[in-house]
Amino acid sequence: MQTKIVSKNFDIPHAEMLEVALQNGRYGSLEKLSTLKPQELIDLIKQSGLRGKGGGGAPAGVKWQLASDFEGTKYLVVNADESEPGTFKDRQILAKDPHLLIEGIICTCQAIGANISYIYVRGEYEEFSAILQRAIDEAYEKNILGIGSTYKVDITVHRGAGAYICGEKSALLESLEGNRGHPRLKPHSPEPEFYFGEPTLVNNVETIASVPFIVQNGAEAYRAYGTKESPGTLLFAMSGHVENPGVYEAEFGLGMWEYIQKLGGGVKKGKKLKAVIPGGASTPILPAHLVYEAKLDYESLRDLGSALGTGGMIVMDEDVSMVKALKNLLRFYRHESCGQCTPCREGTSWVDKTLDKFIAKTATHEDLEILKSVSRSMNGKTICVFAPAASSVIDGFLKHFESEFLECIV
């Protein structure tokens, strides 16, 4: 049931070492790379239908084209600030197959015409960052990177300071520039991101790690997996009440419940399924009856009123209190709101504080109304999608599990 494209070397011992990586096919795409012009590479990615795997699912080729077309010194920034609760797929790549990422970076840099690349690693990923750095050092020694290499790509690893919002690409760039990690105002027309005013491509680790396969095997080989709109594979992950939590790569379009049962071993201790948060904390929760319908692709989950997000599923069994679960999530949002926009800064803390009353079972009907109205105030009125995400989380819980909240009202 698993389809191993990105995770092909995950089970090979010491695949993070260059010698082992080379024996197992890493840097195999570089030969093919030399035969392709930059525009041909971008077209290849467009044909493959590769979608950003950081949660948004935007077509990668379009972003590449924007960065490539814009005048200036190009930069590639790899977003490894994986902080979404329930998501732990990128760290598998950093820890188990960093050379795949380096290979992907070389390919991508070649496509957009960049020589300098940054990997922005989540602050808490000290251990994985060290593994990645060792791999980069080895690649420099063997002239795969750096001035002596064919493609003259430089990679710098930058560790964040632990703010979730720095995973938002414009906040990430602000942080990388040395500023406070605040998202920037969105552009009015399509344009690339900018790092110190220069055109920059920001892609998720897994997106970049998918590139070597496409370069080596062609767009059709990638399209052989997944669905028409969501081609390829994703490193789906499971946590929570499953027998075998972990990261299992699979093609898009599988049944969610089938995935949880077959790869995750089903709900822990044979209990009944209550709900699943499908793709990291920021996607609206799906109650059990929708989980049975859901397919693991962008379109299916969108139609069910949720989103695929990062594919990091949080499985909840029948004993989970939805009030406590929402409180847990809102404590996170309150703590991680960057504090820039008023609705988010004040809204997340107000909801979090109000939920305390539900936990204490001292809430009133007006408190329930506050949850709903603050959620409305947060939706669609801020610079970035943090507040709308928090809002959709609240709405999702109230839509499917309002009765549990009503039980907490005195």
Added chain:
Amino acid sequence: MKIIVDNNPIECQEGALLIDVLLDNNIKIPHFCYHQDLGADGNCRMCMVEIKGQKRPQVACDTFVCEGLEVSTNSASINEVKRSILELELLNHPVDCPICDQAGECKLQDYYMDFGLYESHLSTPKTKKSKHIDLGSNVMLDQERCVLCARCTRFTTDITKTGELGIIGRGDQARVAIAPGHPLNNPYAMNVVELCPVGALTSKDFRFQQRVWFLDSAKSICHGCSRGCNIIIDYNETKYTSEKIHRFRARRNNAINHSFLCDYGRLSYKELNEKIIAAPCNMETLKELLQAEKKVALASPSLSLEQLQSIQEFCKNYKIELFSLPYIDESFGDDWLKTNDKSANFAGVKELGISTCQDDFNSSFENAEIVLNFDHALLKQQVFKDKTLVHFTATPCEGEFVFAIANFAHENGTLINCEGVRQEFFGTKYKSDAPRLRELLEELR
């Protein structure tokens, strides 16, 4: 180009910021973070408008006008959006208006009256932050009153580039702060008080002095240097006292000072409040003194064109040699507003053809029996045994013959600044205790 705002066509420039167009046309658009001299930041989300064809409300500070744009600023639905965001702005605010200096000129109060008027829904404790923090340079911070619009931090980051202020902490713990041991310390620091739309930043100099609704305002020009920054003089007359000036505020003029003032100029209002104790002077005695043979006059280069013209005429009548010397302070100027020439109208002196030659003045002064000093600082603190000095002064000055005159806060006049810009200024509505210079000279004709 035309856009439609609330069903009315409005003329505007293609590509202009929508909020500028609305502000320029006096259409009510609430905003905290946007400032015409700091630009857009987009954090407060108060300036939301409905735009035809857009499914979500948009912020006017990040919308550029284009042909056919249809905007609604006061529909029921957009007013509900503004109300809900204002409610969030005010959620953890201490609502301590009775002891807040900003009361009366506070945007939170104004917008609450315009768009709020709701009952508080808060049933949980407010978030606590620190109060009365001394940031340095006369600026006090109350973090609980702050709406985090970042105007102050953007001022120190983008305008003065001194970077003393920053926002620390995330989410509801975010607050404006200075780094330990690095207070707000630049010659323009007090602008942040005026930029602050709420009572978070207050001036140590002004706080607890006056309620702003008791103040009158006069449109004037700062006399601190030759830049000619446009100011508003805030003053009043309270019980048992004569008029008092309480503060200078910047008056927006994009050609000169935008919305800013230096602290030196801002605090220079203090000398306007100083009382001049002058010995009662007899006009007849003065007229007798003026019969002397060798007379020289020195006029302050900060007097208005009108005053200088009267002095010129007066000196011509009495055959007095007239000079004016600039107030040069090489350590004062900078590359922004402050200039080394601390006289307000030296360009005016030159335009009137008054001699500004130091050597000529020195030799004339050497021989003179009578020296008339028209408010020039140079002669005020000195005593000359062999000469008779007659002072016409707007600041305290010692001497035998001292005529107090009204200072510029009580004058209307014209100044020419260092860049040759001719600007009018207006005095307060109260009459000064001292007569105006021109009235005195009229008597001496």
